Amino acid sequence: MLALTGVHxxxxxxxxxxxVDVEVADGxxxxxxxxxxxxxxxxxxxxxxxxxxxxxxxxLFGEDVSKLRPHQRVRRGLAYVPxxxxxxxxLTARENxxxxxxxxxxxxxxxxxxxxxxxxxxxxxxxxxxxxxxxGQRQQxxxxxxxxxxxxxxxxxxxxxxxxxxxxQEIEDAIGTLSAxxxxxxxxxxxxxxxxGAAGQYYVLESGRVTSSGAGGADQEADVxxxxxx
Amino acid sequence: xxxxxxxxxxxLSLGSVLLLAALGLALTFGxxxxxxxxxxxxxxxxxxxxxxxxxxIADAGVSLLASLVIGFVVGGLLGLLLEVTLISRMYKRPxxxxxxxxxVALVLQQLARDVFGAPNVDVRAPAFLSGxxxxxxxxxxxxxxxxxxxALLCVLALSLLLKLSPLGRRIxxxxxxxxxxxxSGISTRATDRLTFFVGSGVAGVAGVALTxxxxxxxxxxxxxxxxxxxxVVVGGIGQLKGAVIAAFALGLLQAGFEYSTTASIAKVLLxxxxxxxxxxxxxxxxxxxxxxxx
Numbered sequence: 001m002l003a004l005t006g007v008h009x010x011x012x013x014x015x016x017x018x019x020v021d022v023e024v025a026d027g028x029x030x031x032x033x034x035x036x037x038x039x040x041x042x043x044x045x046x047x048x049x050x051x052x053x054x055x056x057x058x059x060l061f062g063e064d065v066s067k068l069r070p071h072q073r074v075r076r077g078l079a080y081v082p083x084x085x086x087x088x089x090x091l092t093a094r095e096n097x098x099x100x101x102x103x104x105x106x107x108x109x110x111x112x113x114x115x116x117x118x119x120x121x122x123x124x125x126x127x128x129x130x131x132x133x134x135x136g137q138r139q140q141x142x143x144x145x146x147x148x149x150x151x152x153x154x155x156x157x158x159x160x161x162x163x164x165x166x167x168x169q170e171i172e173d174a175i176g177t178l179s180a181x182x183x184x185x186x187x188x189x190x191x192x193x194x195x196x197g198a199a200g201q202y203y204v205l206e207s208g209r210v211t212s213s214g215a216g217g218a219d220q221e222a223d224v225x226x227x228x229x230x
Numbered sequence: 231x232x233x234x235x236x237x238x239x240x241x242l243s244l245g246s247v248l249l250l251a252a253l254g255l256a257l258t259f260g261x262x263x264x265x266x267x268x269x270x271x272x273x274x275x276x277x278x279x280x281x282x283x284x285x286x287i288a289d290a291g292v293s294l295l296a297s298l299v300i301g302f303v304v305g306g307l308l309g310l311l312l313e314v315t316l317i318s319r320m321y322k323r324p325x326x327x328x329x330x331x332x333x334v335a336l337v338l339q340q341l342a343r344d345v346f347g348a349p350n351v352d353v354r355a356p357a358f359l360s361g362x363x364x365x366x367x368x369x370x371x372x373x374x375x376x377x378x379x380x381a382l383l384c385v386l387a388l389s390l391l392l393k394l395s396p397l398g399r400r401i402x403x404x405x406x407x408x409x410x411x412x413x414s415g416i417s418t419r420a421t422d423r424l425t426f427f428v429g430s431g432v433a434g435v436a437g438v439a440l441t442x443x444x445x446x447x448x449x450x451x452x453x454x455x456x457x458x459x460x461x462v463v464v465g466g467i468g469q470l471k472g473a474v475i476a477a478f479a480l481g482l483l484q485a486g487f488e489y490s491t492t493a494s495i496a497k498v499l500l501x502x503x504x505x506x507x508x509x510x511x512x513x514x515x516x517x518x519x520x521x522x523x524x
Contacts, residue, residue: 049412050413069412071415098399099396103415
C-alpha cells in the first residue's frame with residue numbers, strides 16, 4: 001500500500017515534518033490526528049507529490065514514487081482530496097467530474113455513475129458551476145472527482161471541516177461505505193471520535209513527529225485525547 | 231451614409247485583424263499568464279510560411295488554404311519549442327519571461343532577414359479574393375471579408391475547443407488550480423505545452439491572413455504585438471468573449487478616430503481611452519465571478 005518512511009518535508013529553510021513513518025493498511029481506514037500546525041497537511045502533500053521529500057521515501061505498492069509527479073502517482077492508484085473543499089470553480093460540476101473521466105478511458109462512465117450513486121445529491125447540481133455550490137456540495141464533488149481516478153488508496157484531508165452538519169453525516173457514511181468496499185483510506189481528521197470510530201489504525205502527529213500510534217477503535221478515544229492533551 | 235458604412239467596415243476589418251493577432255495571446259497570456267513578446271514573430275513566421283508555400287504550390291487559392299494549415303503547425307511548433315526550452319523554466323518569473331521572449335523575437339527577426347533578405351516579399355492573393363463586394367453602396371474588398379470570416383471561424387473553433395473538448399477542460403482546470411489539476415491526474419506540463427502549441431498556432435494563422443493585406447517583412451509582427459496585448463488586457467484575462475468584444479471595440483474606435491484626425495493622433499486618442507477605461511475597470515470588460523476563490 002502507501003508507506004512513508006523516514007520522511008522529512010519542509011518549505012524553504014523551515015523544516016516541518018521530521019522523519020515520519022506512516023503506513024496505510026490494506027483496506028480500511030488509517031487516521032492521522034494532531035493539532036493545527038502539527039504538519040498533517042504538509043505530510044499529505046508530500047505523499048501525493050505536491051511537495052518534495054527532503055529525505056526518506058514514499059512507496060506505493062512497493063514502488064518508490066518519491067520522484068514522481070502528482071499525476072503519475074494518481075495514475076498508480078493514489079487519490080487525494082485536499083482540505084478546503086477545492087473544486088474548479090469556473091467549471092460546472094459535470095465538467096469537474098468529466099475532466100477526470102476523460103483520462104479514465106472506457107472505465108470513465110461507470111466510475112461516474114458509481115460516484116454519483118455515492119452522492120446522489122450531486123446529480124441535480126451537475127449543470128451548475130462548482131464555484132456556486134455550497135461547501136458541503138463542493139466537498140462531495142471533490143470526493144467524487146477523486147474517486148473517478150479509480151484509486152486504491154484515497155487520502156482525505158479534513159473532509160468534514162467547515163461543512164454544514166447535515167452533510168457531515170453523509171460524508172462520514174460515504175467514507176465508511178468506501179472502506180467497506182475495500183478502498184484503503186488515509187484520513188486526516190480533527191474530529192477524534194469519528195476518526196477513531198472509523199480507523200483500524202491511528203497516528204498522532206505533534207510538531208512534525210509521530211508521538212503516538214496504535215490500533216483504532218472508539219475505545220481508544222481516551223488514550224488518544226490524553227496523547228493529544230485535549 | 232457611404233462614409234459611415236465605409237468607416238464602420240474599416241473598423242470591423244481592423245477589429246478582425248486585431249482579433250486574429252490577439253486570439254492566440256488570449257490563450258498563452260490570458261489563460262496561462264505568459265508574457266510572450268515573440269508572439270508577433272510567430273505571426274511573421276506564419277506570413278513567411280505563406281510565401282514559401284506559394285513558391286511550391288502555384289495556384290494561389292490552394293496555396294492559401296494549405297498555408298493556413300501549415301502556418302498553424304509552423305507557429306505552433308515554434309511556440310512549443312519556445313515553451314519547452316525557455317518559458318517552462320520561468321513560469322513564476324514574468325519579468326524574465328518578458329525579457330527572454332523579447333530577445334527571442336529579435337533573434338527570429340534577424341533569422342528571417344538572413345533567410346529571406348531584408349526587403350519585403352509579396353504573397354499573391356487568389357483570384358476569388360480579388361475585387362470588391364458592394365455592400366450598402368460601398369465597395370468592400372473581398373480579402374477583408376475573408377479575414378473577418380477567418381477571425382470569426384477561429385473564435386468559434388477555439389471556444390468549442392475550450393468548452394467541449396477534453397483538452398479544453400484540462401486547459402481550464404490547469405489554469406484555475408494547477409495543484410488540484412495535478413492531483414486530479416492531469417499532466418499540467420503536457421497541458422501547458424499543448425496550450426502553447428495551439429495559441430502560437432493561431433498566431434501562425436493570423437500571419438498567413440495578414441499576407442492578404444500587405445507585403446511580408448521581418449518586422450511584420452512588431453506592428454501587432456502591442457495592440458494584441460491591449461486587446462487581451464481590455465477584454466479581461468481568461469475569457470475569449472472579452473477579447474472578441476475588445477478587438478472590435480478597439481477597431482471601431484480607431485477607425486472612428488482616424489476618420490476625424492490622422493492615424494497617429496487616432497492612436498494617441500485610442501490609448502487615452504484605454505488608459506481611462508482601465509482606471510475604471512482594471513479587470514477588463516469580462517471578468518469571472520465565483521463563490522469560492524478556487
